[in-house]
Amino acid sequence: MNKEIYYFSGTGNSLVVAQDLALELNGKLISIPSVMDRVSIKSEADVIGIIFPVYFAAVSGIPLIVKQFLDKLENLSTKYVFAVCTHKGGPGSTIENLREMIRNQGGDLAAGFTVQLSIPPSPLEKMRRVFLHQDLRNFDPGNKDSPQLQLKVAKWKRKLEIITNYVSNFEEGWFETPGRLWKTIMAPYNLFMRFMYSVRYKQLSEVPNLPFTELIHLADKSFKVNEKCNGCGICARVCPVRNIEVVNTTPIWLHHCENCIACFEWCPKDAIEGEIVAYERKFHHQQVKLRDMLKPNISQ
Numbered sequence: 225m226n227k228e229i230y231y232f233s234g235t236g237n238s239l240v241v242a243q244d245l246a247l248e249l250n251g252k253l254i255s256i257p258s259v260m261d262r263v264s265i266k267s268e269a270d271v272i273g274i275i276f277p278v279y280f281a282a283v284s285g286i287p288l289i290v291k292q293f294l295d296k297l298e299n300l301s302t303k304y305v306f307a308v309c310t311h312k313g314g315p316g317s318t319i320e321n322l323r324e325m326i327r328n329q330g331g332d333l334a335a336g337f338t339v340q341l342s343i344p345p346s347p348l349e350k351m352r353r354v355f356l357h358q359d360l361r362n363f364d365p366g367n368k369d370s371p372q373l374q375l376k377v378a379k380w381k382r383k384l385e386i387i388t389n390y391v392s393n394f395e396e397g398w399f400e401t402p403g404r405l406w407k408t409i410m411a412p413y414n415l416f417m418r419f420m421y422s423v424r425y426k427q428l429s430e431v432p433n434l435p436f437t438e439l440i441h442l443a444d445k446s447f448k449v450n451e452k453c454n455g456c457g458i459c460a461r462v463c464p465v466r467n468i469e470v471v472n473t474t475p476i477w478l479h480h481c482e483n484c485i486a487c488f489e490w491c492p493k494d495a496i497e498g499e500i501v502a503y504e505r506k507f508h509h510q511q512v513k514l515r516d517m518l519k520p521n522i523s524q
């Protein structure tokens with residue numbers, strides 16, 4: 225049985241999940257950015273795993289690049305497809321939305337799992353940012369050793385075993401998605417969040433009238449570099465969608481951004497800032513090194 229594990233990752237969580245699954249399932253690990261140059265993607269595998277971070281769960285949760293990847297995937301109908309999305313506490317209906325997208329491509333999602341591997345800023349941190357305009361990075365020099373995060377990592381190791389058994393036996397029907405009651409309770413919150421995203425992204429992109437998903441690409445207009453930048457070009461190399469060019473030692477953003485924050489996270493000089501990352505803390509999965517993030521961006 226051929227197995228292919230496709231993944232997209234900005235800060236390494238989904239990379240680690242994909243690596244662990246590829247190892248356990250004896251599958252081939254393939255980064256989604258590395259195949260996006262192709263017009264269509266015809267997989268020879270019998271089993272396809274799709275691993276990605278949740279972005280904007282109140283909208284759909286699926287990163288734009290993953291949607292584009294699904295559009296390119298062919299002959300899905302004969303395959304066992306499973307997915308794992310990583311998140312920081314609010315995956316919403318991402319798995320259900322993904323299932324719908326895969327159905328539209330003529331396939332079906334056999335199982336979809338969620339894994340929390342990031343900790344969101346506390347309400348106090350957020351309030352300090354909103355009301356006192358304090359930089360969130362000051363509050364968290366890297367929460368890699370926090371017991372809360374260690375618990376999540378340990379939980380993933382247990383879940384890895386469950387997913388491996390499930391997929392190895394080609395079982396179907398495990399979907400980690402909210403039930404009807406929870407969806408009804410969350411509906412007003414999601415509506416509010418969609419409104420807030422729309423307001424924020426209009427500001428970030430400096431464009432007043434475009435659908436939210438189109439504003440995402442343009443939100444990189446709000447990235448800035450500070451005086452610590454030495455023009456090393458790591459941000460350009462780590463960007464999964466080649467959205468940064470370094471011109472005369474200055475990074476320029478090219479407006480097809482995924483908002484994955486890899487450039488912000490992996491800049492060795494802490495030189496990247498701007499409103500787009502105002503609520504972000506520098507974080508990456510403790511197992512992942514910069515070199516792990518650079519290689520997957522090269523086309524296969």
Ligand SMILES: Cc1cc2nc3c(=O)[nH]c(=O)nc-3n(C[C@H](O)[C@H](O)[C@H](O)COP(=O)(O)O)c2cc1C
Nearest residue numbers: 233234235236237238277278280281311312313314
């Ligand atoms: C633009 C953006 C939007 C996000 N939206 C959500 C969200 O709606 N819900 C959530 O739980 N996590 C959200 N996250 C957190 C990521 O899903 C989480 O940190 C994930 O594990 C990152 O995966 P990676 O390390 O593979 O990039 C968001 C992160 C980014 C960068």
Ligand code: SF4
Nearest residue numbers: 453454456457459491
């Ligand atoms: S990685 Fe940081 S220091 Fe290097 S060019 Fe980019 S912004 Fe400048």
Ligand code: SF4
Nearest residue numbers: 463481482484485487
């Ligand atoms: S520019 Fe930065 S945030 Fe945007 S896709 Fe590239 S690495 Fe991610």
